[in-house]
Amino acid sequence: MSGSIIGRYTRRDFLTHASTIGVAGVLGVSHRDAAAEPPPEVSKIRIVRSPSICLAPSYLAEELLRLEGFSEIEYIAEVSASGSKLLADGQADASMVPVQETIPDIDAGRPVVLLGGVHSGCYELFGNGRVSAIRDLKGKTVAISSMGAADHVFIASILAYVGMNPGKDINWVTTGSIPETMRFFVEGKADAFLAFPPQPQEMRAKKIGRLIVDTAVDRPWSQYFCCMVAANRTFVQRYPVATKRAIRAILKAADICAQDPERAAKYLVDKGYERRYGVALEVLKGLPYDRWRQTDPEDTVRFHALRLDEVGLVKSDPNKLIAQGTDWRFLNELKRELKA
Amino acid sequence: MWHAGTNHESSERTGPLRNLPPQTREGNPAGSRLTAKLLSLSRRHALVLSGLALAGWVTPGLAHKPKGEARLPKISPAPEFTLTDQDGKAVSLKDRRGEVVAVTFIYASCVDTCPLLTAKLVGIQRKLEPKAASKVFFTGITVDPERDTPEVLKRYGQAHGADSAHWAFLTGTAEQIDDVTKRYGIYRKKQPNGDVDHTFLTSIIDRSGTLRVQYLGWRFDSNEFLGDLRLLLREPRSG
Numbered sequence: 001m002s003g004s005i006i007g008r009y010t011r012r013d014f015l016t017h018a019s020t021i022g023v024a025g026v027l028g029v030s031h032r033d034a035a036a037e038p039p040p041e042v043s044k045i046r047i048v049r050s051p052s053i054c055l056a057p058s059y060l061a062e063e064l065l066r067l068e069g070f071s072e073i074e075y076i077a078e079v080s081a082s083g084s085k086l087l088a089d090g091q092a093d094a095s096m097v098p099v100q101e102t103i104p105d106i107d108a109g110r111p112v113v114l115l116g117g118v119h120s121g122c123y124e125l126f127g128n129g130r131v132s133a134i135r136d137l138k139g140k141t142v143a144i145s146s147m148g149a150a151d152h153v154f155i156a157s158i159l160a161y162v163g164m165n166p167g168k169d170i171n172w173v174t175t176g177s178i179p180e181t182m183r184f185f186v187e188g189k190a191d192a193f194l195a196f197p198p199q200p201q202e203m204r205a206k207k208i209g210r211l212i213v214d215t216a217v218d219r220p221w222s223q224y225f226c227c228m229v230a231a232n233r234t235f236v237q238r239y240p241v242a243t244k245r246a247i248r249a250i251l252k253a254a255d256i257c258a259q260d261p262e263r264a265a266k267y268l269v270d271k272g273y274e275r276r277y278g279v280a281l282e283v284l285k286g287l288p289y290d291r292w293r294q295t296d297p298e299d300t301v302r303f304h305a306l307r308l309d310e311v312g313l314v315k316s317d318p319n320k321l322i323a324q325g326t327d328w329r330f331l332n333e334l335k336r337e338l339k340a
Numbered sequence: 341m342w343h344a345g346t347n348h349e350s351s352e353r354t355g356p357l358r359n360l361p362p363q364t365r366e367g368n369p370a371g372s373r374l375t376a377k378l379l380s381l382s383r384r385h386a387l388v389l390s391g392l393a394l395a396g397w398v399t400p401g402l403a404h405k406p407k408g409e410a411r412l413p414k415i416s417p418a419p420e421f422t423l424t425d426q427d428g429k430a431v432s433l434k435d436r437r438g439e440v441v442a443v444t445f446i447y448a449s450c451v452d453t454c455p456l457l458t459a460k461l462v463g464i465q466r467k468l469e470p471k472a473a474s475k476v477f478f479t480g481i482t483v484d485p486e487r488d489t490p491e492v493l494k495r496y497g498q499a500h501g502a503d504s505a506h507w508a509f510l511t512g513t514a515e516q517i518d519d520v521t522k523r524y525g526i527y528r529k530k531q532p533n534g535d536v537d538h539t540f541l542t543s544i545i546d547r548s549g550t551l552r553v554q555y556l557g558w559r560f561d562s563n564e565f566l567g568d569l570r571l572l573l574r575e576p577r578s579g
Contacts, residue, residue: 037416063527252539252556259557260453263537336413339564340556
């Protein structure tokens with residue numbers, strides 16, 4: 001639990017919210033008679049829509065969000081800003097986001113809060129014939145969507161882990177978007193790029209490139225979440241019931257992805273998130289969507305914060321980032337209320 | 341373990357810190373303060389502590405007590421419903437106060453997950469001890485009321501070997517089913533081929549009518565589910 005979030009409530013606000021959404025458990029009074037869970041304080045919620053289908057639970061959650069009492073669900077496309085920045089700027093309310101792009105935003109004091117982990121393993125680092133290991137990237141050209149975007153931050157974190165300096169050792173080329181990074185690589189304009197689903201599946205199908213890091217299986221990356229649920233801080237503070245209901249919808253959707261990937265893949269195709277059923281199914285079957293109950297999200301924040309600190313992408317120490325940019329209360333309640 | 345019987349004889353040789361090497365005590369200011377406090381105990385204090393220890397009240401004794409059972413959260417009052425069972429009789433959730441109730445959602449012509457979920461719940465019921473089984477009630481509410489008449493549901497229950505004394509397969513009007521599915525958070529959509537796409541969610545309700553935990557899907561651990569049922573049966577009924 002993040003003390004700073006609580007600290008911004010008045011005592012009365014906090015106790016009122018605690019009594020309505022069950023956060024009373026935190027106060028040690030969880031076994032009084034249950035009150036009916038109130039409807040969300042707002043009827044509209046805005047979710048980020050990214051080109052990557054590894055964020056499938058965010059999309060599958062649409063119908064579940066309606067059942068949670070939201071009558072208007074708007075998907076905001078990532079065009080010129082990352083999902084984390086859309087949340088921080090108040091253009092979106094809650095969503096799944098890559099954790100690596102959110103940590104620098106928290107460090108910069110932007111009002112975005114991490115609320116729980118969802119899954120690990122959606123990134124794969126591909127290289128060409130000149131690259132067979134991470135250290136081979138020294139002096140090479142790496143395509144990224146933009147400086148500070150999730151792909152840049154994640155590759156920088158990988159480089160830091162093996163003792164390389166992303167500021168000096170790499171020739172970064174920015175392409176403007178995640179799909180464009182793959183095109184740059186395929187056309188030979190870059191030696192490596194970080195692929196987001198469905199790109200890794202496309203690379204394998206076309207037998208292009210060499211897989212350097214598979215974050216689904218390669219330690220230490222496979223041990224930590226890559227995608228987490230986050231929200232705008234003001235939204236969380238003003239609308240705790242809506243926040244909990246939104247997280248529940250996304251985590252239920254994650255369970256559906258894990259338990260019934262065929263149904264989830266069909267949904268993604270029917271709704272136009274991915275046109276190829278086989279690719280959607282491969283993505284959903286390959287990622288551990290049931291991990292949100294087992295893995296401690298705080299470990300993920302601490303791990304990446306240390307890596308990003310090593311390469312100068314964040315200035316705050318992990319404890320400060322955790323205090324000012326995380327809130328696990330809702331997740332901890334849902335872990336007890338929703339089993340699978 | 342603090343053996344109180346020796347405290348009053350020689351405070352130098354007794355107390356919880358007596359076996360620690362000196363450097364440990366010196367290197368730990370909190371420990372040093374505690375040691376000093378213990379050494380300053382008077383004979384009268386020591387006798388009082390001896391008495392408390394004999395009565396089993398001293399803290400170290402509590403450390404050896406088994407940990408209390410984890411309790412399930414009280415989520416909210418369970419959504420009420422009155423529907424029609426496989427025998428054509430009305431069944432209301434509120435009539436089941438005093439029993440632990442498991443509520444799930446199925447439909448009889450479902451060929452993939454529903455039979456697996458129903459079979460799992462029937463298996464769980466059979467694993468309950470007879471006394472416990474008599475206090476647990478299972479309900480399978482149809483998400484396909486147009487096709488699932490009481491007769492159809494009766495055949496479905498019989499096919500799965502569900503004990504009809506403690507199982508009800510429920511149906512109702514389209515509006516009733518629409519209402520109960522929404523209130524339990526069940527997504528439901530009829531497909532062109534007649535299948536009903538729906539959320540597989542099983543809710544456990546305690547003897548006072550409070551929703552305590554929900555299980556998503558059908559691959560959950562039967563023993564964990566059984567454990568939750570037994571836990572709720574042991575709880576005193578409130579409200």
